[in-house]
Structures are given as C-alpha cells and as structure tokens.
Amino acid sequence: MAFVCDLPAVPTVQQDDSVARITRWDFEPGAVTGWHEHGWPYFVVMLIAGSLRMHDGTKVTDVPLAAGQTYLRPAGVRHDVMNGSPHPIAFIEIEVKRPDGLVMMPQAGAAST
Amino acid sequence: MAFVCDLPAVPTVQQDDSVARITRWDFEPGAVTGWHEHGWPYFVVMLIAGSLRMHDGTKVTDVPLAAGQTYLRPAGVRHDVMNGSPHPIAFIEIEVKRPDGLVMMPQAGAAST
Numbered sequence: 380m381a382f383v384c385d386l387p388a389v390p391t392v393q394q395d396d397s398v399a400r401i402t403r404w405d406f407e408p409g410a411v412t413g414w415h416e417h418g419w420p421y422f423v424v425m426l427i428a429g430s431l432r433m434h435d436g437t438k439v440t441d442v443p444l445a446a447g448q449t450y451l452r453p454a455g456v457r458h459d460v461m462n463g464s465p466h467p468i469a470f471i472e473i474e475v476k477r478p479d480g481l482v483m484m485p486q487a488g489a490a491s492t
Numbered sequence: 493m494a495f496v497c498d499l500p501a502v503p504t505v506q507q508d509d510s511v512a513r514i515t516r517w518d519f520e521p522g523a524v525t526g527w528h529e530h531g532w533p534y535f536v537v538m539l540i541a542g543s544l545r546m547h548d549g550t551k552v553t554d555v556p557l558a559a560g561q562t563y564l565r566p567a568g569v570r571h572d573v574m575n576g577s578p579h580p581i582a583f584i585e586i587e588v589k590r591p592d593g594l595v596m597m598p599q600a601g602a603a604s605t
Contacts (some may be wrong), residue, residue, distance in 0.1 A: 393562055401562045420594040422514075424584050425538045426560050447539050449506055449584050454595065471537050471562050478591035481533040482567065486538045 381414035381434050381459035388412050388462070394472075398480035405469045406462035416457040422473040424449045432463030494527035494547050494572035497508035501525050501575070502603030506584075519575035529570040535586040537562045539558045 388410045394401040400419075401426070403426075414434075428446045432439060435458050462468050475481065507514040513532075516539075517525070518526045527547075541559045545552060548571050575581050588594065 387547065391561075396565070399564055401564075420549050422535070422586055424562075424586075426539060447506075447516050447582065447584055449515075449537075449586065451507070451512055451594070469560065471560055473535055473537075473586070475588075475591075475594050478588075478594045481564070481588050481591045 381436070382411045382432075382461050384409060384411045384461065388409045388460075398477050399479070400458070400472075400474045400476060402474075403469060404471045404472060405467065407467055408462055408465055410462050412460045417452065417454055417474070418429045419474040419476050420451065420453050420478070421449050421475065422449060422471075424471040426469040426471060427467070427490070429462060429464035429466065429468035431468075432461040434459040434461070494549070495524045495545075495574050497522060497524045497574065501573075511531065511588070511590050513585075513589060515585045515587075516582060517585060519576060520580055521578055521591055525573045526569070527572045530565065530567055530587070532587040532589050533564065533566050533591070534588065535564050535584075536560060537584040537586070539582040539584060540580070542579065542581035542592045544581075545574040547572040547574070551602050579593045585600035 386407060386409055388404050388406040391403045425446055426446045427443045431442045431444060433442060441463050499520060501517050501519040506516060507540045523555045527600055538557045538559055544555045544557060546555060554576050
C-alpha cells in the first residue's frame with residue numbers, strides 16, 4: 380500500500396546516460412512520486428527545506444530535511460514519497476547506473492568545471 | 493597559477509566515510525576554493541544560482557549555473573574555483589571515493605528515505 384493521492388510530483392531529467400540519471404523533482408504540498416523501487420544506488424540533495432513523508436508499504440515516517448541536506452541510499456529501496464510540507468519543495472536525485480563509469484569517464488568530458 | 497585571493501570558500505562536511513564525502517561549499521562574492529586536484533569523481537549540485545569562475549591554470553572561464561543544476565566530473569580535474577557572482581552562492585559537492593561501495597552499501601543503512 381502506498382499513499383492515496385493523484386497529485387504527482389514533477390520530474391525534470393537533467394542528464395541520462397549510461398553512467399547516471401540526474402533528475403530534479405518538484406513537489407506541490409501533498410504531491411507524491413508514486414510507489415517505486417530504486418534500481419540503482421542514489422543520492423538525494425534537498426534544494427528547499429521541507430519534510431518528506433515516506434511510505435514503506437506498511438508505515439509512514441516524516442523526515443524533516445534542511446536545504447542542501449544530502450543522503451545516499453543503495454539500490455533496492457522501495458517506497459512512496461510525499462511532500463509533507465505546507466509549501467512546495469524540490470530535490471535533486473542522482474541515480475548511479477554504472478558505478479565503475481564514474482572512474483572510467485573520459486577526461487575529455489571534464490571541461491574546467 | 494590560480495586566483496590571487498585571500499577570501500576562502502567555507503566547506504561544511506555532511507558525510508565522510510569510505511564510500512563518499514559530501515561537502516557543502518559556501519562562497520561570499522569573490523571567495524575561492526584555492527587550487528586543488530580532485531582525487532575522486534565528483535558531482536556538484538548548485539543550491540543557489542550563480543556564476544562559477546574557473547581557473548584551470550592558464551585560462552579563466554565563467555560558467556553561469558541555475559539553482560539545482562548538477563554536473564559530474566571525473567577524478568583528475570585540477571582548478572581553482574571562484575564565486576564570480578555579486579551575491580553569496582552555495583553548492584553541494586559529492587565525491588565518490590569508492591564507486592563499488594555504492595552498490596555494496598548494506599541495505600540496513602537504507603532506512604525508508
């Protein structure tokens with residue numbers, strides 16, 4: 380069971396290649412991602428402070444997070460995520476599809492940034 | 493050669509373990525990281541829109557970036573980074589020290605987020 384809600388969070392993909400998928404997620408208050416399983420390890424970076432309401436299939440947990448707060452999770456996490464804040468929030472999700480690709484990335488793509 | 497500046501950017505480490513180091517960098521206008529070489533592949537996630545002024549040892553490049561804009565670079569990048577904006581900026585730097593650790597991370601650390 381997940382949240383009963385028809386207001387979807389809005390994903391905007393910034394990068395999607397063989398190494399990583401980088402997605403910005405924007406949530407209105409009460410918006411949800413929908414139930415999903417993470418196929419890759421992933422980082423989440425909060426852009427706006429707020430509370431993520433997590434549904435793991437049996438229980439609901441509210442997780443208050445500061446702007447800039449970042450966490451790493453392994454592949455296999457299954458959940459539904461709601462914006463439990465009374466204001467819009469956004470985070471960046473970085474899914475690492477091929478960890479060895481992080482090392483093997485060609486220097487040519489580095490530019491100077 | 494790098495920037496001649498004595499106003500340092502301020503790093504705040506959020507996580508530092510065998511897998512990753514996650515650091516928030518805050519820059520006043522004109523603040524710099526100082527010359528450095530990246531020992532690991534890394535992601536940068538902008539928290540505040542602004543312009544990064546990059547010095548690669550010979551030339552300077554201004555890179556305007558939006559809030560939430562994210563990029564990935566391989567190990568080996570060497571540069572000095574200045575806040576070229578007229579306002580404070582901040583970004584999150586995620587250095588992946590052991591890419592295979594992203595996959596091998598124990599599920600126990602996953603919580604429900």
